[in-house]
Structure formats: structure tokens, C-alpha cells
Amino acid sequence: MNALRLLKHDHRIVEALFKQFEKAGEKAYKEKKEIVRWIVKELSIHAAIEEELLYPVARARDEGLKKDVLEALEEHHVVKWTLKELEGMSAEDERFDAKVTVLIENIRHHVKEEEGDLFPKLEKLMGKAELEALGEALEQAKKTVPTHPHPKSPDSPPGNLVAGVLAKILDAGRDAARSGGRRAMKTLGRATGRTKTRASPAKKRARRAATAR
Template identity: 40%
Template sequence: MGHGGDVIAELTSDHEEVEELFSTIEELPSGDEQRKQYADQVTMELVRHSVAEEEYLYPAVREHIDGGDALADKELRDHAAAEQTMKDLEGCAADDPRFDMLMNKLMTEIRAHVVDEENNLFPRLRDACTPEMLNELGDKVRQAKKTAPTRPHPSAPDKPPANKLLAPGAGMVDRLRDMMSGRGKS
């Protein structure tokens, strides 16, 4: 992830990449070890994406959109539910009886979240912000994804300033763990 453009183009491209990974998982037979590898990859992408949204998108929503506090709070609740599902999925092998159920739950949660963001939040943000503001947010989101965690941390703070302070450290630890385990390399 890291595509360029304004924040809406950046995040929409992320959504498309995640959907491609979901489609690949759905095409593989139940129990196939590759499903776990793709699930790890989708988790890595989703966590980075979510952290960047929590650091920059949702504060902008709160600041620039009428009713933005309620909208951002709803999106954060969606993130919390998906992050817990990813945490539960993290401990499952592809042949674990819970794997398919958790993967289906995650896909349902994320697909509903994406539809909500793309049909509700993004148009409202585009109407409320200048193109320059949206481009600046895109740059900030891309930077945040570079240092963001790659593993779910359901107990981590999801609002500034705590999330901006803690996410890079957790990200460094996660990337080290990924490097040592080979997670996300295939």
C-alpha cells in the first residue's frame, strides 16, 4: 500500500487491494495453507490502513464534517470489532475449524465498513475539504502506514495523541517479529 494522490484515492486503493486478497482467499479451498498466508497479508494491510485512518482521517472528519464526532466514533467502533476478529484469526491455522468462520466474519465486517466509508464518509469529506487539504492528508496517511503496526493490537489507543505516539514503536516491534518469523513474505 502507498499509492499516491489525495487521501480518498489512497484509501480507496487500499480497499481495492484488500478486496483482491479477500477474493484470493475465497477461491482457495477450505484448509489450504495459503489461506493463512493471505489472511496474514490482509491483516497486515488492514492494520496499517486502520492505524493511518485513526491518526489522520478521523481527526479530519471530526474537524471538518458536521456531525463528524458521531461519524468518526462509528468508524472507530467498526475498526475495534474488525481488529478483535483479526486478533482471534491470528491464532488460527488454516485447518482450524474457527478459521473459515473468523475469515468470513472479517470479510463481512470490512466489506460493510468499506461501503460505508466510500458511500458516506468520503463524499462528505470531499465536500468539506479543499483539494490541498485532501492531498496533505494523503501524504500523512502514506507516511503513517510506513511505521504503523502490522499486527492487531485491540487494546491500543485509537485516538490522538496517544495513538500517534505509540503506533510507531508497536510497528517497529511488529515488523521485527514479521522479519524473524517470515510472516508476510510470500
């Protein structure tokens, strides 16, 4: 798949999750926590593949994109800290909804800048074959990058490549502990790309919404 199309599809999935959260009832704590769990995972993976591949490629093709990339990295940094805080919060915390709202506003701003500025620039700089090859690399990278936020880890090569591998191992163990028993084995299998993840109802609805666009 074309790299920019793949990343835009990721954006649509996350936006669908945002809308689900916004429609959830004020006291739908369990539902909102589950939606946020998927938001955290989707954004963690998306940020990681952009940092490992998209942004380095952008700077390699045109150093004039340095400013765009550095701003994007700073936006990612802020988002990761918010995701980290949300992971440790109860949905009943009085600041939970407010924190998610700020996260949504930041991501929508980030997406608007990427799709309105950076992506069109890359489309002009890169040929169809290059974008297809990058898209394949991004898709493969999704299997090996962290599934949780690691705001203290490096976000640029080569540091993020090494840190990303270690973070992925830690995340796999963390997901396994959360699942328990047979579900733990499935989680570890997913970490190595050997099994498929069973999406929650929230994730399935988000995928359908993104595909329908």
C-alpha cells in the same frame, strides 16, 4: 495522491485478497493462511492511518462527523480483535474459515459506509490541495504505523500516536523473528522505511486486481 483515492485503493487491494480467499479450496490451508497474513497486515496499516490522520481531520473539519467517526472506530475495534484471533489460529481450525467470512462481511460493510457516506462528505468539506496533502501524509504514515493488530491500544490522538510508535517497534521485532537471518534484516529495514517489501504471490495478485479496476 488524493487521500480518498489512496484509501479506496487500499480497499480494492483488501477486497482482492478477500476474493482470493473465497476462491481458495476448502483444504488449501497453506494458501489461505498466507492470504490471511496479508489481510491482517493490510487492514492493520489501513486502520492505523485512518485513526491517526483521517478521523481526527474529519472531526476537526466538521464536528458533525463525530458520530460517523465514533462508529468507524468501534468497527475498527471489532475487526482488530478478529485479526488478533486469526493471527493465532491454524488454517485447519474448524472455525478459521467462519471467522474470516465474518471478518470479510464486517469489512465490506465498513467500506460501503465509508465510501458511500463519510468520503463524499469529506470531499465536499476539503479542497483538492487539502486532500492531496492529506494523501501524502497518509502515504508517509504507512511507513511508521503498526503492521499487526493491537486491539488494546488507544485508537485516538494523542494516545494512539505514542502507542503506535511502540507497537511498530514490537511488530518489527516480531516480523524479524519470523523471518530469521538475512530476511530478518530486511524486515527491520522495512520497519524504518529503508528497504522495500517483497510481496507474496497473493499480495501481487491483489495489487494487480486493484490497479485494474
